[in-house]
Amino acid sequence: MSKLYQLYAFVTAMGWAESLSDRWPDAPLVGGYRVLVFTNADYPLLKEQYPTAEFKELTAEQTISAIDAGEIGPFVCSLEQTKQIMNHYSPPDEIN
């Protein structure tokens, strides 16, 4: 059995509200997009369940550019890429 790990998909807030919020109710909002968390085992199933979606696997920088351009996605990222993208839109809080 292959190792189970998490993947992250950035989807438009509108797309999330229309059809994905029941399945991913806690998806955080980043740069106007929602972040869906799933596993590598789920990935092929998601492609079957959402056959019209064009899953894109870009670099973190390319994903940021695509988000800034308002592209539809979904943009599938690793954890490290996701953190880079989240930090781009929401730099870490400073606490006192």
Add this chain to the structure above:
Amino acid sequence: MLNPILGSILSPILKPIFGGDINYVAQLDGATQSWQLTSPITLIANDVVELSFVGGQVSNAFAMFLESDSRNLYLSTTADSLNFRVKAAFGTPTLNSQLIDNNVTPIPSSGNNTISAATVGEEIMSYVTSRSGSSLFLNLAVYNFRVIRSGAVIHEIPLNNKPQGATQLATVGNVNAFMPNYTEAVWKEL
């Protein structure tokens, strides 16, 4: 008696089926996951809050181990994620029973560890580790959240019951914990 070689092969297969000594911990991702209490806990002065964790490299600045809703008390990492940072209102914080020196005590890079801290005054706590929507998420595996009042455990959530999944049930008290953005991939063998 089982042949030792055969046993080493079969053990990982049989333990999940028949039980055994496999223990799991949920490894938080440091980006979207934390443990949210199903109802807030009201802490009073001198309550002791305990949390165990598996040592490791923390990925975020100011990642929270414990914080109250008001953030009058918290136990976090420093900006470089290497040491513990303690809000003064959290009294007598300890790591493995040794007093934590604010900004000096290093975060263990391995092993099983327990932090504890006594509260100075009344506080509300709704999360274990960081609140949702924060950038202060912790990426370590945490378990055994406990609140002790006058020497008696009043809340205990082990946070390590893999079959329970996203909602972990209390073994003491009636407050459970829920992990937003949970997946099965969070579980690691302890």
